[in-house]
Amino acid sequence: xxxxxxxxxxxxxxxxxxxxxxxxxxxxxxxxxxxxxxxxxxxxxxxxxxxxxxxxxxxxxxxxxxxxxxxxxxxxxxxxxxxxxxxxxxxxxxxxxxxxxxxxxxxxxxxxxxxxxxxxxxxxxxxxxxxxxxxxxxxxxxxxxxxxxxxxxxxxxxxxxxxxxxxxxxxxxxxxxxxxxxxxxxxxxxxxxxxxxxxxxxxxxxxxxxxxxxxxxxxxxxxxxxxxxxxxxxxxxxxxxxxxxxxxxxxxxxxxxxxxxxxxxxxxxxxxxxxxxxxxxxxxxxxxxxxxxxxxxxxxxxxxxx
Ligand SMILES: Cc1cc2nc3c(=O)[nH]c(=O)nc-3n(C[C@H](O)[C@H](O)[C@H](O)COP(=O)(O)OP(=O)(O)OC[C@H]3O[C@@H](n4cnc5c(N)ncnc54)[C@H](O)[C@@H]3O)c2cc1C
Numbered sequence: 546x547x548x549x550x551x552x553x554x555x556x557x558x559x560x561x562x563x564x565x566x567x568x569x570x571x572x573x574x575x576x577x578x579x580x581x582x583x584x585x586x587x588x589x590x591x592x593x594x595x596x597x598x599x600x601x602x603x604x605x606x607x608x609x610x611x612x613x614x615x616x617x618x619x620x621x622x623x624x625x626x627x628x629x630x631x632x633x634x635x636x637x638x639x640x641x642x643x644x645x646x647x648x649x650x651x652x653x654x655x656x657x658x659x660x661x662x663x664x665x666x667x668x669x670x671x672x673x674x675x676x677x678x679x680x681x682x683x684x685x686x687x688x689x690x691x692x693x694x695x696x697x698x699x700x701x702x703x704x705x706x707x708x709x710x711x712x713x714x715x716x717x718x719x720x721x722x723x724x725x726x727x728x729x730x731x732x733x734x735x736x737x738x739x740x741x742x743x744x745x746x747x748x749x750x751x752x753x754x755x756x757x758x759x760x761x762x763x764x765x766x767x768x769x770x771x772x773x774x775x776x777x778x779x780x781x782x783x784x785x786x787x788x789x790x791x792x793x794x795x796x797x798x799x800x801x802x803x804x805x806x807x808x809x810x811x812x813x814x815x816x817x818x819x820x821x822x823x824x825x826x827x828x829x830x831x832x833x834x835x836x837x838x839x840x841x842x843x844x845x846x847x848x849x850x851x
Contacts, residue, residue, distance in 0.1 A: 560633045560681040564588060566719035567712070568595040571641055571657065575700030575708050580659065584639060596637035598628035598686055599709070605630070606842050608643070609651045609706065613688065615644035615658045617695065622646070622658055624666075624691040630836075634684025635672050638662050642688070643709065646702050655705035659697040666691035677828030713838070714790030718780050720837045721793035724801035725769045727826055727833075731801075732762050734823045735808035738815070755811060762804050769800055788850045795843040798833040805830045 565588075572584055587593035604610045613626025624644060631640070640660045647654035660667060670685030700708055736759060739750040749755050776793045779785040785793075805827040809816035816823050834840045 560594070560636070562719050562723060563597070563632045563681075564595055567716050568597050568639075568641060570715055571597065571699060571708065571712055574712065575657070575704075577696070579696070580699065587638075593638045594633055594636045595639045595641070596631050596633040596686075597641040597643075598631045598634075599643045600628060600630050602627060602629050602685075606839060608709065609655070611643055611645060611655065612648075613642060613644045614648050615642070615646050615656060615693075616648075617646070618692075620695055621692045622695060622697070624658060624660060624688040624693065626688050628686040628688075629670075629684075630673065631684050631686050632681055634669055634686050635682035640667075640686060641699060643705060646698075646705075650703075652706035653703055655709075656702045657699040657705040657708060658693060659699055660688065660691055660693055664691045664693060676831060677825070678832060710787065714785045714787055715780065716837050717790040717794035717843070718776055718785060720833055721776065721790075721797035722773055724794075724797040724830070724833050725766075725773045727830060728769065728797070728801040728804040729766055731805045731808040731823060731826045731830075732759070732766055734821075734826070735759065735762075735811045738812050738821075738823070742813070742815075749811065749813075758807055758811065762807060765800055765804070769797060772796070786850075788847045791838070791843040791846040794837060795840050795847070798830075798840060801830050801833055 569585065569588055572581055572588075576584070584593060584595070588595060599608055599611070601611055601613060603612060611626075613624065613628065615622040615624045624642060626644065628642070631637075638661065640662065642658045642660050644656060644658050645654045646656040666689040668687040668689070670687065673683045673685070675683055736750070739755050739759070740748055742749045772793070776785060776789065779789065805823070809823050809827045812821060812823050815821050816827070818824055838846075
């Protein structure tokens with residue numbers, strides 16, 4: 546996960562963390578022996594690309610309200626519905642689809658269904674035009690009477706929402722670590738640029754405002770790294786709670802935004818130019834406060850346990 550965080554620090558490819566930190570763990574945690582053997586080796590080698598499809602045009606934060614249905618028909622499920630904002634959607638060979646196997650129920654009617662992209666009735670929409678993270682593809686997906694065998698259910702039918710809640714701390718920690726690493730990179734860019742750039746006969750770094758701004762950010766980053774280590778070590782021991790994972794995502798992504806914005810400001814006009822790395826880091830950073838559950842939802846999760 547840390548390796549991914551370092552890569553994310555500049556070449557922001559959400560699709561890689563999605564595959565290695567999220568989908569792989571769903572299959573490892575809940576998959577049958579057959580599902581693991583079929584997908585994990587190819588995911589590791591990069592021969593198979595995967596996605597997880599929760600969000601729909603009509604619902605994102607309110608996951609219990611998904612409308613995509615996977616209805617039993619003999620030894621098959623018939624999947625109908627649509628998803629949106631799906632990372633890796635253009636390239637995925639396999640999609641973990643969050644669907645209602647019992648549409649009358651709320652959370653208890655949700656299952657995770659593996660849908661291979663080769664199935665009839667599966668279609669991809671366009672690659673969505675995003676503000677940033679251009680190296681990751683993000684798509685709409687459509688399912689029209691897609692038949693998959695019942696052995697494509699990941700784990701037990703009706704336990705999908707429980708599984709989602711179980712995996713979210715890791716997903717959120719992964720985003721938090723990526724955010725911390727990207728914040729560090731933004732800071733490093735600002736230090737290097739301001740030492741180089743001259744104004745009023747001295748380097749921009751020599752202005753007290755610059756040094757005070759950077760000193761505050763350096764302190765925030767120091768605290769952030771200590772917290773990242775703490776959260777990661779709790780996660781490795783299986784102790785990171787849903788609220789702690791949410792706090793990590795909330796805090797590190799807010800830090801990322803604060804650092805990126807200040808670092809861009811210290812670049813002056815150069816910060817707004819795409820040829821400078823800070824412009825791309827700033828653009829890529831914005832979505833971290835939205836995906837993986839918005840930061841408002843993080844506050845809901847944390848607040849509920851108080
Ligand atoms: C680049 C990108 C990649 C993504 N990748 C994936 C992916 O791979 N798979 C996937 O399934 N999804 C993915 N998403 C979707 C993402 O997880 C959702 O956009 C996110 O969860 C928010 O859902 P929404 O867009 O429907 O917003 P909404 O739920 O409509 O929220 C709109 C606003 O209302 C606020 N709000 C909603 N409910 C509450 C509440 N209870 N209390 C307070 N405020 C609330 C939100 O915080 C937000 O500010 C991706 C999104 C983006 C932008």
